[in-house]
Amino acid sequence: MKNSYGSSVSVTLFGESHGPEIGIVIDGLAPGIEIDKNYIDKKLSLRRPQGKISTARQEADEYRIVSGAFEGKTTGTALTILIPNQDTRSKDYSATKDLARPGHADFTADEKYHGCQDYRGGGHFSGRITAPVVAAGAICQQILEKKGIVVATHIKSIAGIEDKSFNPLCPETEGLGDKYFAVLDESKEAEMTLAIEKAAEEMNSVGGTLETAVTGLPAGLGEPWFDSVESMLSHAIFGIPAVKGIEFGMGFGFADMKGSEANDNYRMENGRVVTATNNNGGINGGITNGMPVIFKTAIKPTPSIAMAQDTIDFKKKENAVIELKGRHDPCIVHRARAVVDAITAIVLCDMLAQRFGTDYLR
Amino acid sequence: MKNSYGSSVSVTLFGESHGPEIGIVIDGLAPGIEIDKNYIDKKLSLRRPQGKISTARQEADEYRIVSGAFEGKTTGTALTILIPNQDTRSKDYSATKDLARPGHADFTADEKYHGCQDYRGGGHFSGRITAPVVAAGAICQQILEKKGIVVATHIKSIAGIEDKSFNPLCPETEGLGDKYFAVLDESKEAEMTLAIEKAAEEMNSVGGTLETAVTGLPAGLGEPWFDSVESMLSHAIFGIPAVKGIEFGMGFGFADMKGSEANDNYRMENGRVVTATNNNGGINGGITNGMPVIFKTAIKPTPSIAMAQDTIDFKKKENAVIELKGRHDPCIVHRARAVVDAITAIVLCDMLAQRFGTDYLR
Amino acid sequence: MKNSYGSSVSVTLFGESHGPEIGIVIDGLAPGIEIDKNYIDKKLSLRRPQGKISTARQEADEYRIVSGAFEGKTTGTALTILIPNQDTRSKDYSATKDLARPGHADFTADEKYHGCQDYRGGGHFSGRITAPVVAAGAICQQILEKKGIVVATHIKSIAGIEDKSFNPLCPETEGLGDKYFAVLDESKEAEMTLAIEKAAEEMNSVGGTLETAVTGLPAGLGEPWFDSVESMLSHAIFGIPAVKGIEFGMGFGFADMKGSEANDNYRMENGRVVTATNNNGGINGGITNGMPVIFKTAIKPTPSIAMAQDTIDFKKKENAVIELKGRHDPCIVHRARAVVDAITAIVLCDMLAQRFGTDYLR
């Protein structure tokens, strides 16, 4: 199930960067959920390029829901979202179609698909395909919010400039979902933006990290072993192009800690079980403990850069130099934020539906 | 499929720390593969506790293969490995059975299983259950080695003491599979061992990181989106208890890099496509590019520590203090190494069988 | 995965009878397969209503392939087919929307979807949704034919009028795929057609059976137990609306046979292993033996009939009488033929890709 993810709630993704339409099928949603189009539009706008820090390709993302919705509500059957591609410049890609863009999937796609892949704009590998993911994820976020579950991601760092971290016991998610450039410490926005613009000027790009918090999840979600919360989330999140690392709670920071520092002591607080610290990111033994789920994601610098790069011509099997002409993002960290939120919401809807049944999310 | 993983080659895991037997079913192996019991024994010995740096629980791991093998070879049908539990001291656990060990799954298991879980020795959540994983993984490693594919993991750090890193273009895997304490720079062994012993004396524990290299994989393995190599590996590896982070290639290090530094330029070398650097860990767009696959895993300090800890009694719903009596590992990083190798081999056999068919691995 | 089927090659189905578009995503096809649009059109025409023996709803089935194809060939990524609904008369359904049409899914959908289903024209349960299945199946049939594998179904009976059976050793598949009304004994067409027209006049409907043969399959395909050829085919074929029975080889006829009659003796024939009879329909122990795979499918009479029927109003929870106004098929056996062929081809592509790898079907 290559382009599909999930069991009780599942998604199937399709489309190419320069194809006529891209889309997603989301199956297993409970019936009767009101679809708030403004909410979806808002989330799509968070993913859309803006200003000098993003690609110049402008897509209105005028999506259509062609199945699974009736009279403004989900029907409970497979819901399909289609988004047309409008602002494509395929000729940018034809001259270099046999040159492997370093850091991109051109060569690996050629090996896998024996030269039959749609090369234009990265084809099926393009970040463009995350637009329908965000639309489907927005529906899942609405569903979760009605259950008191909030998914929120901020930019933890860009180009080495660090935002502050979430308070792991009580993450500052309020208002985060409304920001285009989502930082906790707003003084960092200008600094990060400048670094991105500078990279663009230098025909280069920068990477960063995202930090995600999920509040309101019940304890007891997830499984030991292969369907741990970490397993399910990481599986889906590594599907996002450019993600190269994920860590839960203290993550790699655990490596230098002692057990006595790392363990989160349990405490009773107003009759509720809590932990005094949240180093484990709300997950013990693969299962939620009722504290906020916290994880960080590493996003590599956009591989599309304008400066000349050494590479190969994979048809001729010889060395070559590539100079990219397309329109590119000097940084995708701020745009990837909406995608991480979306994927997280989809995974959690699936896990909740598996645990509590398909009607639970009504 | 909670305790199962995989599609063309799949595993199903079962058992409890103090139950009579634990085991694994591995399904989809090609027929006719010779089962080298010495090889399996060797790999099991790498996971087995040794000396003062590990738990005192001694298990011979005298496994039996009760199905799927005939006359020393795989039959192609579901292969089942059973391992008896012998050295259990269940009474160590009865006094504290309602106290949530911090960092452990006692509380989350109680929430999930409504108090019906086998609490002895961590029950189904115990690291003990990784023994059959290592046995099954050993069969997969043998299969891969016949194809020229080597999976090897070393201890990258313990308690903040760092081993050197693999050369990402040509990882030093030679002989690594024979070492019990697998470091590249052997001068680090004494230092790390000392740190573990010191933690044990202090009734504490330490964490660390593992670095894994896979060489010999063909280019073109994996899928864009949800079945990327990163997705498949991370899903399975987060199933291992105590793993809290994973990163591929430069991983979180990408966050501070520029695109021009991060991109791996392609080059022709003796008629073969290679990359000049290997920051992407052998994977572009979720698909192998023929370079070594490299990833790091974060292992948290063993949560079982002997010092008194604040916690709750989850039956009485009140605060409590716990002092653990069982036998515990002051560090599991060196033992987890064999488990990461095993899981990696299982995932890759599955991916190769999906791509090239079930007979490919004969 | 409710609307999905398959593993190495999978389909995901979506749409409603009166929604804007219906469609299918077919994932896992090998790259580089030429898509013969005439072939797809031909197969779609076999499913399309014609004459007095079918519904008056006329749909041109002007499908678009919006992903997974490039320059006339498959790319190897998820291929999506969209078909618009054009000739809908939704008002036919609004008056009776709370009345459960007997034999239909109105009541069960209402129970499952809590009243949120799209009731118009049967919504997601409509036979209309089989159009994209036929389009996707046509691509799979093309693929199989290049491998020398032919899938062919004929009308075995309608309204009790029997066509002759396939010769199970050497089924008469030649030319069958070109016939709209696919009978082996052409003298039966007029008789069956008359029976259908008579049922239509009487505001009634008739059922029948289909017999399918698959030739050219290699021996050794399928699995013991849960992924037997019978399991995989029956799972998918019972997804077709109105199918209520399936039997392989002699099927229910085995009940009255002796072992000595039922067993198919193996014989060598020109160096090839064959069976002297083919009572088992080419499958032993769930696995193909190289002989033609033969099975029969029971299709119930169309539940939509024009005469008045007793039923309930499921909103008011009271007895009622329903008189259907929509346009209906007095028989769907002849149209279901193309759907059975399509589903069979999809299942076999999946099984072949699982066994021999995803590139096998290039």
Added chain:
Amino acid sequence: MKNSYGSSVSVTLFGESHGPEIGIVIDGLAPGIEIDKNYIDKKLSLRRPQGKISTARQEADEYRIVSGAFEGKTTGTALTILIPNQDTRSKDYSATKDLARPGHADFTADEKYHGCQDYRGGGHFSGRITAPVVAAGAICQQILEKKGIVVATHIKSIAGIEDKSFNPLCPETEGLGDKYFAVLDESKEAEMTLAIEKAAEEMNSVGGTLETAVTGLPAGLGEPWFDSVESMLSHAIFGIPAVKGIEFGMGFGFADMKGSEANDNYRMENGRVVTATNNNGGINGGITNGMPVIFKTAIKPTPSIAMAQDTIDFKKKENAVIELKGRHDPCIVHRARAVVDAITAIVLCDMLAQRFGTDYLR
């Protein structure tokens, strides 16, 4: 997932006829379910050969539950049942190991497994492997019965001798689960038994049909398209060796009916929705309607017969004659009954857990 079935509740099957142990892992059961060993023993006894109408192989089926149960109850983790093979006579098989027993999987297994299969007693294809299925199914039947859901199967026919059919509106399931030779009309037992004994004397075998009823299921279970109740049940039931056909409700009988006869009119009865007839076997559009689910299964005559049969030697690729020496069943219809019940219960537990959550079945 070749030897696995199910999603929320799943089973994984392993073992060979003459291996040391056979078994099953059942995963996803709710925690806290009391395991009634007498109930399991009872169900195993229904599958066990008795008297002259069955094989002489005697197996005590002394099963062990080695995981997933604690203090007499399910824990909620993977539950494993192991059954030793004791009464094996492997030498019966060595002389004829390269001769394909007609009607058996010897040849197809050899093609699939390249000669590496365990040939003794049919290996993994043996009906012996259904013993753990019955044990796991017994646990599922207990679970369902606590929910008021009863699964019951009777012998509908053997050797052409017909038992009466279930009343489809109110099937006579009372006491059926206690009978070893489960017929509704007890006068048929002697007649059927005689026919089996006669076949045995003639070194031959006979087939038959089973009819299954499930009462107490809620309306709204199942899915349109690929996860219809018919799809799910048929998939699993065709995993049982010797099953060659399945039909729901009127099944193949629908072929000769008119829509007006076939449709089940809905009626209100004491405030409950019922149907006046139950031709559809309790399923409309793939979803339960609250009426009894009724289906029939065709069981072919045991392929193992003592008389000489023409066949091939698949090693030498030449014609041969085979005379079987093992101990065989002249009929397996009466024994298959317990297996059909077991599989049906497993499938329904899975479907209920998917719909209502994993805790629903506590």
